[in-house]
Amino acid sequence: MTTSDLASRISNRDRRAVARAISLVENDSPEAGELLRALAPRMGHAYRVGITGPPGAGKSTLTSELTKLLRSQGKTVGIIAVDPTSPFTGGALLGDRIRMQEVSMDKGVYVRSMATRGSLGGLSAKAKDAADILDAAGFDFVIFETVGVGQSELDIAKAADTTIVVLVPESGDAVQAMKSGLMEIADFFVVNKSDREGAEQAVRALKTILTMRITHAADEWIPPVLQTTASKNIGIDKMLAEIETHRDHLESTGKLALRRKARERERVRELVEAMLRFDFWTQERSTLLERELDEIMAHKRTSFEVARELVTVSRNA
Amino acid sequence: MTTSDLASRISNRDRRAVARAISLVENDSPEAGELLRALAPRMGHAYRVGITGPPGAGKSTLTSELTKLLRSQGKTVGIIAVDPTSPFTGGALLGDRIRMQEVSMDKGVYVRSMATRGSLGGLSAKAKDAADILDAAGFDFVIFETVGVGQSELDIAKAADTTIVVLVPESGDAVQAMKSGLMEIADFFVVNKSDREGAEQAVRALKTILTMRITHAADEWIPPVLQTTASKNIGIDKMLAEIETHRDHLESTGKLALRRKARERERVRELVEAMLRFDFWTQERSTLLERELDEIMAHKRTSFEVARELVTVSRNA
Numbered sequence: 001m002t003t004s005d006l007a008s009r010i011s012n013r014d015r016r017a018v019a020r021a022i023s024l025v026e027n028d029s030p031e032a033g034e035l036l037r038a039l040a041p042r043m044g045h046a047y048r049v050g051i052t053g054p055p056g057a058g059k060s061t062l063t064s065e066l067t068k069l070l071r072s073q074g075k076t077v078g079i080i081a082v083d084p085t086s087p088f089t090g091g092a093l094l095g096d097r098i099r100m101q102e103v104s105m106d107k108g109v110y111v112r113s114m115a116t117r118g119s120l121g122g123l124s125a126k127a128k129d130a131a132d133i134l135d136a137a138g139f140d141f142v143i144f145e146t147v148g149v150g151q152s153e154l155d156i157a158k159a160a161d162t163t164i165v166v167l168v169p170e171s172g173d174a175v176q177a178m179k180s181g182l183m184e185i186a187d188f189f190v191v192n193k194s195d196r197e198g199a200e201q202a203v204r205a206l207k208t209i210l211t212m213r214i215t216h217a218a219d220e221w222i223p224p225v226l227q228t229t230a231s232k233n234i235g236i237d238k239m240l241a242e243i244e245t246h247r248d249h250l251e252s253t254g255k256l257a258l259r260r261k262a263r264e265r266e267r268v269r270e271l272v273e274a275m276l277r278f279d280f281w282t283q284e285r286s287t288l289l290e291r292e293l294d295e296i297m298a299h300k301r302t303s304f305e306v307a308r309e310l311v312t313v314s315r316n317a
Numbered sequence: 318m319t320t321s322d323l324a325s326r327i328s329n330r331d332r333r334a335v336a337r338a339i340s341l342v343e344n345d346s347p348e349a350g351e352l353l354r355a356l357a358p359r360m361g362h363a364y365r366v367g368i369t370g371p372p373g374a375g376k377s378t379l380t381s382e383l384t385k386l387l388r389s390q391g392k393t394v395g396i397i398a399v400d401p402t403s404p405f406t407g408g409a410l411l412g413d414r415i416r417m418q419e420v421s422m423d424k425g426v427y428v429r430s431m432a433t434r435g436s437l438g439g440l441s442a443k444a445k446d447a448a449d450i451l452d453a454a455g456f457d458f459v460i461f462e463t464v465g466v467g468q469s470e471l472d473i474a475k476a477a478d479t480t481i482v483v484l485v486p487e488s489g490d491a492v493q494a495m496k497s498g499l500m501e502i503a504d505f506f507v508v509n510k511s512d513r514e515g516a517e518q519a520v521r522a523l524k525t526i527l528t529m530r531i532t533h534a535a536d537e538w539i540p541p542v543l544q545t546t547a548s549k550n551i552g553i554d555k556m557l558a559e560i561e562t563h564r565d566h567l568e569s570t571g572k573l574a575l576r577r578k579a580r581e582r583e584r585v586r587e588l589v590e591a592m593l594r595f596d597f598w599t600q601e602r603s604t605l606l607e608r609e610l611d612e613i614m615a616h617k618r619t620s621f622e623v624a625r626e627l628v629t630v631s632r633n634a
Contacts, residue, residue: 032621033619033621033622033625036619036621037618037619037621037622040616040617040618040619041616042616043616044616054371054372055371170373257614260614261610261614264610264613264614264620265606265607265610267620268606268609268610268613268620268623268624268627269598269606271620271621271624271625272597272624272627272628273590273593273594273597275624275625275628276590276593276594276597276628277590277593279628280589280590280593281586289582289585289586290582292585293578293581293582293585296581296585297574297577297578297581299357299358299359299360299361300357301354301357302350302353302354302357303581303584303585303588304349304350304353304354304588305350305354306585307585307588307589307592308350308588308592310585310589311589311592311593311596
């Protein structure tokens with residue numbers, strides 16, 4: 001199949017074509033660039049939602065329930081689930097897969113699990129490419145579901161128009177969210193599993209922390225805090241309403257375009273750096289590094305000196 | 318003060334000199350490289366321990382208790398605590414600071430908190446430099462305490478000779494550890510807060526998961542699982558004994574030298590990439606990127622094309 005055939009099948013939301021396209025991206029296939037080029041004019045319509053939070057917060061269940069609600073309103077949904085891989089499991093865990101299966105039997109839903117094999121930085125770029133493919137395929141919503149504690153996972157969450165941080169009522173979760181960088185990326189918070197003890201206190205704690213934030217502008221968005229119990233389908237309607245409210249805010253203030261532009265800027269930078277890295281590590285330089293490592297181990301040179309030498313030699317080559 | 322004065326004061330474990338040296342590293346000061354060069358011959362004696370795990374597992378308390386035990390045996394300890402920063406707090410949270418203070422009043426202990434301002438990748442490099450400085454200052458042990466869920470935090474944890482993954486008994490923690498990449502880096506596990514319900518089950522779950530791992534070599538290390546209740550000083554002696562057992566294993570099999578070499582290799586690569594990045598983003602290229610961003614936003618070009626152009630133009634310049 002030619003790239004243009006594939007692109008036109010993707011435009012018709014052909015599931016197999018979408019799957020194949022994401023695989024091309026995932027495998028760093030040379031056709032991926034051309035395909036994304038062909039799809040570019042069709043992109044920009046999907047609204048992107050990031051759902052992130054610490055492990056065990058119930059992100060998959062929330063994603064499934066939100067998807068069902070969107071479907072009941074006739075919206076189509078693409079889901080990109082980013083699960084760090086373990087060599088023990090080779091991918092997502094069974095429980096999540098079963099939960100996802102419920103929604104993924106639906107024709108208006110496309111679920112793709114992406115694993116963090118190899119470089120996490122690379123994953124972040126690939127997840128964004130996959131979102132672009134789903135966007136070009138005409139899905140109304142694209143949801144990124146990621147474990148939100150590492151930098152790369154935060155990068156993916158930030159690649160959304162609306163980013164939701166999911167926490168559980170357990171004591172200290174709000175405080176831990178502050179420590180792990182989740183506070184800064186949240187457009188709103190969801191305290192999930194709110195049928196557990198401590199939910200009210202967790203909401204109060206979050207709100208207290210949020211009031212410490214200094215308001216810089218009249219049109220500043222103050223992240224609300226919602227409660228859900230996704231496993232019982234409680235609060236999902238309010239969550240969707242909040243997504244729509246945030247979307248209206250972004251659109252009416254012109255922030256949506258700015259946010260998307262910042263996202264593309266970041267993306268070009270990531271790609272450039274991946275290319276520089278790839279171009280840099282030739283066989284010669286890798287060999288030179290191995291030789292110099294012995295000097296470092298003998299405490300005769302420092303890693304900084306060796307790095308500087310590798311870069312300088314390359315510049316003069 | 319000249320670099321060589323500073324280096325000689327560090328060799329005498331002068332606390333203010335150590336603090337100043339780490340600040341030079343933290344602030345990307347140009348003297349940092351020279352200083353590390355001067356200290357290099359004194360490095361390689363400290364044993365490095367990484368203590369990592371999800372937020373709320375009690376890593377700080379474990380670190381404090383382990384430090385007290387090491388001190389009672391006459392060992393000196395340098396601690397590098399890596400806390401993601403929030404703009405709300407500007408650094409580590411009060412609770413941790415108070416806990417740390419207990420040990421940090423001791424002259425044989427040096428505690429340094431490093432915040433994740435700016436790039437996390439950069440932080441990882443800086444934490445390793447700080448460990449080198451503490452090593453050169455003659456501390457017997459250097460402990461990295463990090464939140465262990467993101468790639469960069471894992472990088473820091475991996476910069477240790479022995480890496481300990483701390484979990485709590487709550488259901489699912491072991492499973493979540495698998496998902497977040499912690500299983501792969503653990504030399505042993507500690508189920509902390511073992512006075513809580515579910516500790517035995519958590520230990521069993523971990524052991525079951527570990528038995529799934531295929532043994533490749535006769536001298537393969539199988540990560541043990543210990544129980545502690547750090548807040549009551551229970552199990553800390555066993556934890557230290559396990560560190561010593563693992564150290565003996567690494568030394569007797571020759572793996573310690575290999576591990577340290579792999580660490581330096583990774584470090585040179587990180588430094589090279591930071592330098593490439595720094596050199597690449599000139600004013601001209603940044604301006605070109607901004608211009609092309611408008612094309613991307615209009616869906617006339619893809620981020621990949623723009624990245625490729627930026628890199629190609631630079632190569633031909």
